[in-house]
Amino acid sequence: AIGCGKSLRDERLAPFPRTPHAVKVHRQEYYAIVTHMDEQIGRILDALQASAKAERTVIFFSADHGLAVGHHGLMGKQNLFDPSVRVPLVVTGPGVAKGKRIAAPVYLQDIMPTTLDLARAPAPDHVQFRSLMPVLRGERDRSYDAIYGAYRDLQRMVADDGYKMILYPKVPTVLLFNLREDPLEMHNLAEAPASRPILKRLAATLQRLQKEAGDSLDLTKAFPGMM
Template sequence: MTRHPNLVVVLVDQLRRHALGFAGDPNVRTPNIDRLAAEGAWFDAACSSYPACVPFRFSLMTGEYAHSRNVLGIGHRLSPAERTLGEAVREQGYATAYVGKWHLYSSYGLTGGLTLSQACRTPVPRSHRRGFDAWRGFELRNDFHDTWYFRDDEATPRRLEGYQTHGLFDLAETYIADERPRDRPFFLLLSVEAPHPPFTAPAERVEAIAQRGPLRTRPNVDVGAIRFAPPEWYGPGNPGGAADRSDIKTVHAAFEPNMRGYYAMIEEIDDRMGSLMRTLETQGLAENTVVLFLSDHGELGGSHGLLGKAEPWEESVAIPLIAWGAGIAKGARCATPLATEDLFATLVGLAGGSPEPGPGRRDFAPWLRGDAPPPDREAVLLEFVAEARPGRGYFDRTWRGVRTARHKYVTLGDRTGARPWLLFDLEADPYELRNLVDDAGSAELAARMHGLLVAVLDETEDDYALAPAFGHPARRAVAEAS
């Protein structure tokens, strides 16, 4: 592998690991992504540490855990003092470029914050997006037919022509073909909003999904038992139309049309991944470029009675992560859990940099190059740090957990100390249908997992409070919340 390969990162939004053809989803056709997985390296246990858009992007850009800055579920503004991934890779001699959704600047989602339309048309100043030489970005939009972006430091936004996924891939391919410097390697990060709701996709793609017949849901989905849907899931822009929040049956009725849109959006991404790969080939770059394909978090899609994200179940935290290209071992699979924070160190490592120090962070670049086994690690931290919006999940209580290659353990609580909530054997129970947390026969496992959570909290410098559990003493808990 060349020491300084070009790096292309394609980050999509709300794609769970399971919703791809090669991962076994019968509802979707993804031949181009399937090819990447077959010809590259695939992570079986890649996790979104904090499964929401803003916290994931914070940790990707800084390599830091969200709890280290008390990052909210939405509305965090990246400090100009943070050293970014763009800067760290640029220090290795790279030209850097960013295309698409940023979501680390505006106050959208908070009281008095910008609307989606305003956020898309408000520039992100250079001080808050440091490290990227070429900028073709916007804060966020969530409207796939009305997206505006800013080119470099222009004060006036440009309208993105056509369907957003197509337009953003076009910008990325134009950079690769016409705009990248020829005297040094480049790092391009393309961030598209699909398949985030509203689940709108080109009509012919949705029709193709519908022609295949009724969707086949996961074993942990009972549409009639869905009890929660975030507002973006039942808004009027979705294929299922506007649902009545006070009547959950209207959400149930919208489920299949919306999920067809979800899968259609994924197939559009796959189609454009094929185009991107052809651009690399026609430009003579395929032999010295590494492509990473990943998502910021998953989509519950009705599993466990829930829609959306921000939950500790696999459909929310499990993300696809594929590495393909120069020096990447063909068909390699990694069972070692990988966290969001590892991506910073791994990308810098792929760029030829030295391991980046940081609590809890691991560099998987040597494994991807075939130079070393995966880093020594038993578990990664899963977390929900803070929610500023009353009425949303985890406003009053938050959660922390750990995931190993086989097991998951999660606690839920407040400053009086989070208490055991979930325990799953993912090998025996991949759909998380049997919670073992109160199972007498699993007490030894629960005690070991609780101790592992304490160790990971200590390693990542998280002051989260835990109540006594399974023979372990309380950790930083107070007698009562105050």
Template sequence: MSDKPNNFLFIFSDQHTRRAAGCYGHSLVKTPHLDRLAEHGTLYKNAYCNGPICVPSRGSLATGRYVNDSTLEVWDNCSPYYGQAPSWGHRLMDQGHRVVSIGKLHYRDTADDNGFDESIVPMHIIQGVGMLYTLLRDPMPTGRAFPHGVRNAGVGNSTYLDYDRDITERALAWIKNEAPTHTDKPWALFVSLVCPHPPWVAPPEFYDLYPHQDLDMPLAYGLDERPMHPGLEDYRTNFGVQGEFDDATLRKVIAAYYGMISYLDDNIGKLISALEASGLADTTRILYTSDHGESMGQKGMFSKCNMYEESVGVPMIMSGPGIPSGKEIATPVQLLDVFPTILEATGVQIMDEDQELPGTSLLQLAQGDEPDRVIFSEQHSAGAKSAVYLLRRGDWKYVRYMEDYPPQLFNMASDPNEFNDLAGDPAYQDECDRCEAALRGLIDPEDVDQRAKAKQAERIELGGGVEAVLAKGSPGYTPAPGEDPTFR
């Protein structure tokens, strides 16, 4: 690996599940530009978000800290990042590097010190408040907005597609016109696209890549085959997906989701081509990942916010000078690893207070496998009555519910689709105990759960109380800049 500092192009998407890309082995989803990026770079096979919902995931990504970190506390989509802990952008700016974002941030407000010299067409949480409806956890309401989005999926145009077009065009202009002017120190450009996040509407030329009759249907979707667990039933109720969508609706939403991924990939290809045309490809490292995944019907689940691989697993690909070419890394990695990665890649000195952060640079992790590395993720809102924690430890994946529900345990080597929950088998009690001890070595699960609930209760009261929040409903997604939210 080259130790020379390089520019950094960070391409980020929203709700792209790890397995939905050609380079990750999907036989249908067409992602030629991501495939080429992986062919010439390093692909991380087991990458995870640290919180499977937008705002917490992005706060953790920015700061290299767990969602529950006492200096961060980005519990939910109403607890945004506002500069309360230093971001990787702050560290680069402090040492004189140019740091620019284009597109979705999902922080509190542009007026905050968010760690960028310039934020171009940013998207933040709704009115600096977010989606209070997602904080209603016990009793948990039945979702209305999400089923509407599934039933209205299909082909056409949307404000999100337009937003990604604008983001891409502005990023192309920045790479062509501004990037070559920063020659004294490496620059960092964060291009944050919104696809394939709902609304699930794909442009015709990408939707038509996926004829309905050719689609792979979700595994274990039917009522008589999906896994039953009280935590999963809470989730399905809260998202309004406790029943079944008909076959035609499923095929339409899957085609739209895949089409949006191919549209995303096309925009990524434009960015890479612009970098090559500018003559900067040999001095720029590229990272692609997403804030969380998408369940898309698997095991009777839709959206994110749960701990199955479809929801919590994200693609992670890195390419550029010094990055091993055509390499796949099995070591589990997580979004908070991005913080030290960008600092190392751009030659920025690690501050003393950052030495104890839990992440490890992806540049270092690309040098060899560490299969027993521990990964942690957490969910404190939408679909979870109480905290849900994920611990990945070697081949084992342990899901711990703070509600009085049984845990789940999966062997990811022998059961990658997570169909065989071993937590109730006495033969695996020792492994459950080891995972529980490892979890408690990271956090105090009860304390973290109570801290989140206390902060959420305060926010609900500021929003007028439970009845007012219920009456207002949820918009389903954060509107693009210039678009008004529609509550349901």
């Protein structure tokens, strides 16, 4: 599968245990790539301004994934921690409010129905994702009550109401984070007795989202007491 070659496995990207030098090198390279990309984006925007089409052009800026670059001892993208799954999303152009910042979680796939909405074109019936425009216009505060994530058959994630649960069915291991109090995902709450109802609720939500997404991975065998 793309991105899963042995040479790209996270454990091969730097020596164990991770060293400050290895992390600094990865971050230096990452910042260098960002700087180069920023320069090229500037060239595109300059050309757009010179074409006199800027006032009727909507621009979406995003990325397909982030990189851990040292967070949680990881370097790459093959995980469901926020440094890898949260990416920039900037929208500018006619019909989009200036200077507005929205914290509501969305999917990258929402970009397509958003472009159709801005173009006043109907979205095909088979499109599963949602336009961001109702949120951008302030008509609602979010598009989804929960967010689902997956990496092959190795990891599953659900984020809902300020909590995030990550499951590793092959191990099996459960991680639970309170994102409001612990945005860096450093304190696993899964073993705390008070977390049991939260885990049960998130597990039910995850199973619902799996069904909606056509995800056939059975988590009940790995986590029989939770599912």
